[in-house]
Structure formats: structure tokens, C-alpha cells
Amino acid sequence: MKGKLYGIGVGPGDPELITLKAINAIKNSDVIAVPHAKNGEKTALKIIQTYLQDQPLLECHFYMKNDLAMRKEHRLKAANDICALLEEGKKVGFITLGDPCVYSTYMYVHKIIEERGFETEIIPGITSFSAVAAKLGVSLCEEDELLHIIPASSNDNIEKILECQGNKIIMKSNKNLQKVLSILKENGFSKKTKIVQRCGMIEEKVFNSIDEFNSDNDTDYFSVIIVKD
Amino acid sequence: MKGKLYGIGVGPGDPELITLKAINAIKNSDVIAVPHAKNGEKTALKIIQTYLQDQPLLECHFYMKNDLAMRKEHRLKAANDICALLEEGKKVGFITLGDPCVYSTYMYVHKIIEERGFETEIIPGITSFSAVAAKLGVSLCEEDELLHIIPASSNDNIEKILECQGNKIIMKSNKNLQKVLSILKENGFSKKTKIVQRCGMIEEKVFNSIDEFNSDNDTDYFSVIIVKD
Numbered sequence: 001m002k003g004k005l006y007g008i009g010v011g012p013g014d015p016e017l018i019t020l021k022a023i024n025a026i027k028n029s030d031v032i033a034v035p036h037a038k039n040g041e042k043t044a045l046k047i048i049q050t051y052l053q054d055q056p057l058l059e060c061h062f063y064m065k066n067d068l069a070m071r072k073e074h075r076l077k078a079a080n081d082i083c084a085l086l087e088e089g090k091k092v093g094f095i096t097l098g099d100p101c102v103y104s105t106y107m108y109v110h111k112i113i114e115e116r117g118f119e120t121e122i123i124p125g126i127t128s129f130s131a132v133a134a135k136l137g138v139s140l141c142e143e144d145e146l147l148h149i150i151p152a153s154s155n156d157n158i159e160k161i162l163e164c165q166g167n168k169i170i171m172k173s174n175k176n177l178q179k180v181l182s183i184l185k186e187n188g189f190s191k192k193t194k195i196v197q198r199c200g201m202i203e204e205k206v207f208n209s210i211d212e213f214n215s216d217n218d219t220d221y222f223s224v225i226i227v228k229d
Numbered sequence: 230m231k232g233k234l235y236g237i238g239v240g241p242g243d244p245e246l247i248t249l250k251a252i253n254a255i256k257n258s259d260v261i262a263v264p265h266a267k268n269g270e271k272t273a274l275k276i277i278q279t280y281l282q283d284q285p286l287l288e289c290h291f292y293m294k295n296d297l298a299m300r301k302e303h304r305l306k307a308a309n310d311i312c313a314l315l316e317e318g319k320k321v322g323f324i325t326l327g328d329p330c331v332y333s334t335y336m337y338v339h340k341i342i343e344e345r346g347f348e349t350e351i352i353p354g355i356t357s358f359s360a361v362a363a364k365l366g367v368s369l370c371e372e373d374e375l376l377h378i379i380p381a382s383s384n385d386n387i388e389k390i391l392e393c394q395g396n397k398i399i400m401k402s403n404k405n406l407q408k409v410l411s412i413l414k415e416n417g418f419s420k421k422t423k424i425v426q427r428c429g430m431i432e433e434k435v436f437n438s439i440d441e442f443n444s445d446n447d448t449d450y451f452s453v454i455i456v457k458d
Contacts, residue, residue, distance in 0.1 A: 009359075016250035019355065024245065101362035101369045102376075114366065122363035124355050126248065126328075130238075133330035134351035137343065140330045144383045147331075148393075149376040157373055164377075164393075 003030070003086035005113050006093045007100040009125020010047045013222075014200030017126045018047060025123055026051045029093030031085050033058045033078070035105055043201070044095045058082070058092070062105050075105070079112035086118050099125040103151065103172065129169045132196040132224040135206065140226070141167055152176045152225075161227075162187055170225035177223055185210045189227055198222045232259070232315035234342050235322045236329040238354020239276045242451075243429030246355045247276060254352050255280045258322030260314050262287045262307070264334055272430070273324045287311070287321070291334050304334070308341035315347050328354040332380065332400065358398045361425040361453040364435065369455070370396055381405045381454075390456075391416055399454035406452055414439045418456055427451045 006025045011017035026032065026048050034045055036059045045057075060078035063070045085092050096106040100122050114120050129149065133140045141147040146166030152158055152173040158180060161168065173180050184193050195207040199222070207213045235254045240246035255261065255277050263274055265288045274286075289307035292299045314321050325335040329351050343349050358378065362369045370376040375395030381387055381402040387409060390397060402409050413422050419439040426434040428451070436442045 007363075009363075011248070014250070016253065017248050017353065019240070019246050019248050020252075021243070021245035023249075099359050099362075099369075101359060101367065103370055103372075104368075107368040107371060110366070120366060122366055124246065124359035124363040126353050126355060127359065130328045130330060130353035130356065134236075134238075134328075134353040137339070137349060137351055138330065139333075139336040140328075141332055141378060141380070142336060143332075144380055144386055146380070146386065146389065146393075147378040149370060149378070151370070151373055151375070154373045157375065160375065160394075164375075165389075 001089050002118060003088065003090040003092060004119040004121065005082060005086060005110070006091065007106045007110050007120065007122040008093050008095050009099045009123055010044050010095050010097060011126040012098055012128045012131035012200055013043055013047070013198065014131065015047045015050075017131060017200065019123070019125070021123050022125065023051050025121075026093050026095070027053060028091060029055060030090040031056050031058050031092045033060050033082055033092055033094040035094070035096060036061045044097045048095055058085070060094075060109070075108045076112065079109045082109065082113060083116060083118065086113070096125070099127045102127050102149075128199060128222070128224050129171070129226070131199045132169075132226060135196055135199055135204075136194055136226065138194070138226065138228065140169070145229075152180045158183065166229050168225075168227040168229070170227065173223055173225060180225065181210050181213060184225075184227060192228050194226045196224050196226075199224065230318050231347060232317065232319040232321060233348040233350065234311060234315060234339070235320065236335045236339050236349065236351040237322050237324050238328045238352055239273050239324050239326060240355040241327055241357045241360040241429055242272055242276070242427065243360065244276045244279075246360060246429065248352070248354070250352050251277075251354065252280050254350075255322050255324070256282060257320060258284060259319040260285050260287050260321050262289050262311055262321055262323040264323070264325060265290045273326045277324055287314070289323075289338070304337045305341065308338045311338065311342060312345060312347065315342070325354070328356045331356050331378075357428060357451070357453050358400070358455070360428045361455060364425055364428055364433075365423055365455065367423070367455065367457065369398070374458075381409045387412065395458050397454075397456040397458070399456065402452055402454060409454065410439050410442060413454075413456060421457050423455045425453050425455075428453065
């Protein structure tokens with residue numbers, strides 16, 4: 001009998017924000033696949049440490065820079081490594097920060113493995129933006145309000161920030177963080193914008209307006225921006 | 230010493246999709262506040278049944294029809310009832326399906342109580358759309374993709390569905406479900422649209438395109454529509 005792949009969302013960082021389903025999947029996995037990329041990976045492993053039962057870890061190395069061919073090569077390598085285990089009948093739990101369905105590298109591996117006919121299951125996780133809204137004590141959307149999730153990773157998308165009418169979550173701002181904040185500020189959103197960095201982690205920082213924002217720490221991958229329209 | 234209000238997201242319906250933080254907050258609450266409205270309320274209570282430790286339940290009745298004055302009156306009554314307990318130093322855990330920050334009645338009560346100076350904490354939950362994406366095995370957003378969350382509760386918003394470029398989640402379609410599906414179909418989104426009703430519950434139904442959709446069950450509050458652009 002062939003194995004099964006679990007894509008396990010372990011939540012945004014706070015170890016208590018993991019679901020029972022994720023914990024059970026980790027405990028039932030024969031091998032835990034751990035994405036190994038700049039940032040993130042150690043956090044995911046730290047969250048699940050308590051639930052590991054001496055299972056071997058499979059490190060999956062991902063290439064996060066712009067070279068698409070290199071990125072695909074790394075994803076394929078990770079998928080091949082996992083498939084070898086699935087062929088042996090192993091259950092593989094692939095852990096990922098946040099939710100596997102929201103901007104996660106896991107999905108590329110998932111698609112390759114699913115296309116090869118293996119059984120897969122995704123276990124959703126608390127997203128970073130849910131954690132940020134809870135932290136701030138604000139709703140993301142109420143009544144008839146729209147909510148737009150915008151990755152600020154490209155210039156095209158930065159232009160779309162103002163086009164989208166309604167509440168906005170801006171993610172993956174990274175190197176574009178200052179640019180995004182400038183645009184929001186110029187257009188009168190300073191007081192309507194809140195920024196949380198590394199939500200739920202020890203290094204957490206909360207800025208309740210753009211004016212409060214300190215540019216010292218501006219390229220943090222874990223920054224989430226909420227704009228209430 | 231005054232009490233504290235916890236807004237507890239218990240996830241989308243599957244009892245395993247509750248977080249440890251939610252379970253701990255329920256166990257530590259002196260009173261559990263349960264929203265009592267058409268649909269939903271029994272599901273939330275069913276999810277947490279295992280974790281109840283003989284705490285008294287406070288039923289909060291909400292008015293879900295269009296009359297805004299009536300809605301406000303019910304919210305205020307719920308807030309007053311909770312504040313009376315907080316004044317006695319009680320910890321009150323208010324349970325809510327999904328995530329308290331995403332289209333939940335809880336936030337109205339939260340705001341009133343916070344304005345009165347009581348301590349509050351929100352515990353995020355797995356949203357219905359994360360559960361639906363996991364169920365379908367599809368990403369909500371990858372790379373540079375935008376994701377729009379659109380409540381189809383008003384005609385204005387239904388018009389915005391086509392305006393929003395990118396992936397879309399359509400919620401609260403309810404009585405407008407057929408109208409929304411017609412618009413999507415007319416504009417070539419039939420194969421790009423998936424519908425999940427009562428995700429994670431016994432009565433769950435999955436439709437992988439609009440053509441698969443059977444109109445028998447079209448006013449189900451728990452329908453989530455995913456449109457991949």
C-alpha cells in the first residue's frame with residue numbers, strides 16, 4: 001500500500017495556535033518534511049517540537065530567489081524525495097507556517113505529488129492575517145465589507161492597493177515595505193493602517209499607524225499590514 | 230478585580246480544527262457565552278462540548294434580519310449581560326464559528342465591551358474559506374496572486390465580483406447564490422468555480438464546477454464559493 005502526504009498548517013507562530021488536527025497528523029506521520037528556506041523553517045519546526053515522536057525529518061530545500069528554473073528544480077527535488085517515501089508506504093507530514101493554501105511553497109510540491117496519483121490531505125492552519133487582526137482586536141471584515149489580500153511582492157500589485165475598494169491585508173511586502181507605506185500615507189491612509197511584525201513571536205512589534213512605524217526593521221518577511229477602509 | 234472577555238474562534242465546524250489556544254481559553258472561562266441565532270450556534274457549542282467543565286452557559290440572542298435598530302438592541306443586551314459578569318470578576322469565553330475577525334457578530338459585542346474599559350482578547354480560528362480550500366486541495370493564492378473575499382449579501386457587492394481581478398472567495402451568498410452563480414457562468418467562470426456547502430460537517434457537499442451544482446440546496450448559509458482566476 002502506498003503512503004499519504006499531509007500538508008500541515010501549523011499556524012502563524014504562536015505554538016498554541018496549532019489545531020488538534022495538525023497535532024494528530026504530526027503524531028501519525030512516519031516522516032516529517034520540513035521546508036528549509038530563509039526564515040520560517042525553524043519557526044515551524046519549533047512549533048511542533050513537542051509533538052515529534054522521534055520521526056526522521058526530511059529537509060526540503062527551496063530556492064526563494066527570482067530564478068524560476070531554479071525554483072522549479074528545487075520543488076521537483078523535494079517532491080521526488082517525498083514520493084520515494086510514499087512509495088515505501090510511509091505517511092509524510094509536510095509542515096508549513098500559517099495555512100498551506102495561502103502563499104505557501106507546499107502547494108507546488110502538493111500539485112506534483114497529487115498528479116503522480118498519491119493520496120494527499122491538506123490540514124488548514126491559522127493565517128498570519130487572522131492572528132494579526134486578533135492581536136489588534138479589529139475585525140477584518142464586517143457586514144457587507146470586502147477584504148482584499150494583496151501580496152506587495154511586485155510593482156503591479158503595489159499599484160492595485162489603491163484600486164481595491166474595501167479593507168486590505170498587504171502581505172509579502174518585504175523589500176517594498178517602505179514603498180507601500182509611502183503610497184498609503186500619501187493617499188491619507190496613515191491612521192487607517194496598522195502594521196504587525198512577527199505576530200505572536202517574542203520579537204513581535206505592533207504599529208498602530210504609519211506615523212508610529214520605525215523604519216529600522218523594514219525588511220521583515222513577517223510584516224502584515226492591515227488597512228481599514 | 231474585573232473579569233476578562235475572550236472572543237474564541239472555534240473553527241469552521243470540524244471539531245479537530247480547533248486550536249489549543251481556544252481549548253485552553255474555554256477551560257479557563259467561568260462562563261461560556263453562546264451566540265444564539267439561526268444556524269451556527271449549535272455547531273459552535275457541539276465543537277466545544279468536550280472541553281466544557283460544567284461552566285454555566287450565557288445564551289446571547291442576536292437578531293439577524295434587516296432591521297438595524299433591532300440588531301443593535303440585541304447586541305447591546307448581549308454586551309450588558311456579559312459586562313454584568315465581568316463586573317463580578319468572571320472570565321467570559323464567547324464562542325464563535327470560524328474566526329471572530331471574519332464576518333462575525335462577536336465583534337459588535339467586543340467593541341461595546343472594549344469601549345467600556347474591560348480587558349478583552351481575541352483567539353483567531355480557522356476560517357471557512359481555509360477549510361474549503363484544504364478540502365478541495367487548491368491554493369487560495371500563490372506567488373503574486375491577489376485574493377478577494379466578497380460577501381454576496383448585497384447587490385452592490387455582486388456587481389463587484391467581476392471587477393475584482395484575481396482569485397475570489399464569495400461568502401454569505403445565501404439567498405443570492407443562484408444569482409451569483411448565473412453571473413459567474415455567463416462570464417465564463419463555470420469551470421473555474423467550486424462550491425462547498427457545510428464544509429467538514431456530515432452534510433458536506435462539494436461541487437467542482439457550476440455545471441455540477443444542484444439547485445436543491447441553494448440557500449445554505451454555509452456555502453463558500455471559490456473562483457480561481
